[in-house]
Amino acid sequence: MTALSLDETTVPVSLPAFLDAMTDVVVVIDAEGRVIHVNEAWRRFCSENGGDTESQYLGYNYFEICSNGITASDAAAGGVARGVRETLASGVPYRCEYPCHAPGKQRWFELCSYRLEGADGRPYAVIQHRDITVRYVSQHDAREAIRDAEILSALVASSRDAILSHDLGGRILTWNTAAQELFGFAAEEVIGQSVEMLYPETWTQSLGRYRDDVLSGEAADFEAEMCGQGGRLLDLWVTASPIRGSAGDVVAISNILRDVTEMRAEEEAREAEAREVIHRAKNMLTVVNAIHRQTARKADSLEEFAEIFGARLQSLVTSTDVLVQGRWQAASLRNLAVSQLRPFVNDLSRVHLLGPEVSVDVQAAQVLGMALHELATNASKYGALAQPEGEITLSWEMIGGPGATVLRVAWEETGIALDGPPKSHGFGTDVLTKLAASMLGAEPVYALGTEGVVWRVEIGAEYFAAE
Numbered sequence: 001m002t003a004l005s006l007d008e009t010t011v012p013v014s015l016p017a018f019l020d021a022m023t024d025v026v027v028v029i030d031a032e033g034r035v036i037h038v039n040e041a042w043r044r045f046c047s048e049n050g051g052d053t054e055s056q057y058l059g060y061n062y063f064e065i066c067s068n069g070i071t072a073s074d075a076a077a078g079g080v081a082r083g084v085r086e087t088l089a090s091g092v093p094y095r096c097e098y099p100c101h102a103p104g105k106q107r108w109f110e111l112c113s114y115r116l117e118g119a120d121g122r123p124y125a126v127i128q129h130r131d132i133t134v135r136y137v138s139q140h141d142a143r144e145a146i147r148d149a150e151i152l153s154a155l156v157a158s159s160r161d162a163i164l165s166h167d168l169g170g171r172i173l174t175w176n177t178a179a180q181e182l183f184g185f186a187a188e189e190v191i192g193q194s195v196e197m198l199y200p201e202t203w204t205q206s207l208g209r210y211r212d213d214v215l216s217g218e219a220a221d222f223e224a225e226m227c228g229q230g231g232r233l234l235d236l237w238v239t240a241s242p243i244r245g246s247a248g249d250v251v252a253i254s255n256i257l258r259d260v261t262e263m264r265a266e267e268e269a270r271e272a273e274a275r276e277v278i279h280r281a282k283n284m285l286t287v288v289n290a291i292h293r294q295t296a297r298k299a300d301s302l303e304e305f306a307e308i309f310g311a312r313l314q315s316l317v318t319s320t321d322v323l324v325q326g327r328w329q330a331a332s333l334r335n336l337a338v339s340q341l342r343p344f345v346n347d348l349s350r351v352h353l354l355g356p357e358v359s360v361d362v363q364a365a366q367v368l369g370m371a372l373h374e375l376a377t378n379a380s381k382y383g384a385l386a387q388p389e390g391e392i393t394l395s396w397e398m399i400g401g402p403g404a405t406v407l408r409v410a411w412e413e414t415g416i417a418l419d420g421p422p423k424s425h426g427f428g429t430d431v432l433t434k435l436a437a438s439m440l441g442a443e444p445v446y447a448l449g450t451e452g453v454v455w456r457v458e459i460g461a462e463y464f465a466a467e
Contacts, residue, residue, distance in 0.1 A: 020040040022041060024131075025039070025042045026038070026042060027057075027127050028125070028126050029062045029125050030124055033085075034060070035057050036124070062127070063084070066080050066081060083113065087113040087115050088124075091115045093115075095112045096110075096111050097136070107133045108131075108132050108136040109129045109130060109132060110130040110132045111128070112127070112128045114126045162179035162183070162236075162259075163176045163255070166195045167251070167252050167253075168250065168251075168253070170195045170196060170207045172194070172195055175187040175190050175191060182228065183198065184228045184229030194207070198226045200226070200227050211253065220240060223236065223260070233261075234259060234261050235259070235261040235264045236258065237258045239258075240254070241253070241254055288313065288316065315369055315373035316370065318369065318373075323365055330359035331359060331360055332357070332358075332359055332467070333355065337353055340372040340376060341376055344376040344379070344385055345376075350385070351393075354395040354396075355394075356466065357466070357467040358465070359464065359465055360459070363439055363463065364463040366439075370435065371431055371432050371457075372394075374429075374431045374432055383416050387416045390413060390415045391415050395409075398464075399458070405460070406458040407461075407463070408456065409458075409459065410455070412452065412453070413453040416451065418450050418453075432446045440460070441460060442457045442458055442460070443457075443458070444456065
């Protein structure tokens with residue numbers, strides 16, 4: 001085989017023509033690295049990228065050109081130089097990929113070097129540069145897509161929110177661990193099934209309409225009642241969005257589901273409590289209005305009205321405080337009695353409280369609180385608390401055993417002397433006789449004799465409970 005000379009006078013016409021016909025950038029260097037030939041693609045590359053178009057780098061040292069052109073890292077330039085020199089020395093082809101970025105543009109090239117023997121017996125290297133930017137970017141994008149898919153898959157798997165996807169026909173495609181925990185169905189039980197299995201029979205929207213609403217954006221976020229295993233109803237906040245394929249067409253629908261069942265139950269409970277508070281406030285205002293009206297009718301002066309009305313309002317506040325301790329559901333009868341008696345006597349040794357632990361509801365607490373206030377007021381003025389030998393026994397018992405039907409509450413003052421029953425009665429007497437009858441459906445007994453005072457009332461089972 002005849003050796004080829006790379007001198008311009010000896011190189012066959014076909015070799016430069018062949019190199020010029022190549023779309024890859026090609027340069028031929030001698031053993032010292034001097035550029036002795038370039039092809040048309042090289043010259044075009046120089047022209048388009050601000051290179052030396054006049055000399056086209058002929059006679060320049062290729063390794064210096066390479067070092068100046070590769071801007072991503074000095075290591076890449078050093079690797080190319082070492083690889084090409086190895087090709088010149090041993091004849092082993094060298095291949096690498098390297099970045100060669102231009103201002104405002106990122107590029108990657110594949111470099112391949114081969115050794116040729118010249119007619120003078122000296123080695124030369126043919127170096128081919130192929131632009132692989134499109135391929136590199138595609139591979140990079142593919143790697144990024146795989147990485148993103150893996151990250152997304154991990155996020156879905158570890159999400160505390162239930163996440164599922166279904167195709168446009170409604171068949172469930174994916175089902176994460178949180179969905180399994182929420183609904184109680186394992187993935188193998190639902191994959192391939194219609195998403196309609198998660199909705200109650202009363203669900204009126206068709207699957208097609210639901211799909212169209214999601215695709216149009218009308219149903220991006222909404223609340224829905226769905227079914228778990230065994231027909232368990234769940235209140236869920238749903239975020240639905242279309243899933244698009246690589247071509248941009250919608251291939252599936254994703255659903256992120258957050259359980260708001262407890263939150264909705266709490267909201268309903270708060271609303272019920274708010275309604276109850278309003279109801280109780282109205283009742284309280286009604287009682288206050290009655291106290292005001294009756295106190296004003298019986299008072300002989302503004303000062304007397306202010307004193308009595310203020311004391312009665314304080315009694316109502318005291319009962320309310322005890323109710324607050326019971327979360328406004330019930331009040332301990334013992335605590336209620338102590339709270340109402342405390343303003344009238346510091347030493348409760350003359351007051352005997354006898355009875356089991358019982359709680360009364362809001363209405364009974366208000367009535368009993370007002371009654372105890374009136375009884376204690378009278379006792380401090382005329383009765384047991386105003387006389388040195390006087391004693392008070394407040395007792396209560398549940399009548400009827402474990403299934404008690406009534407709570408009997410009795411107030412008795414002994415060791416006193418009275419002139420006899422009063423010739424007239426005021427608001428206090430009405431509280432002790434009429435208020436309990438109207439608010440609790442009871443028939444109280446109120447008796448004042450020359451030697452004592454007795455007040456007794458029996459309250460229905462709906463107004464109390466054993467603690």
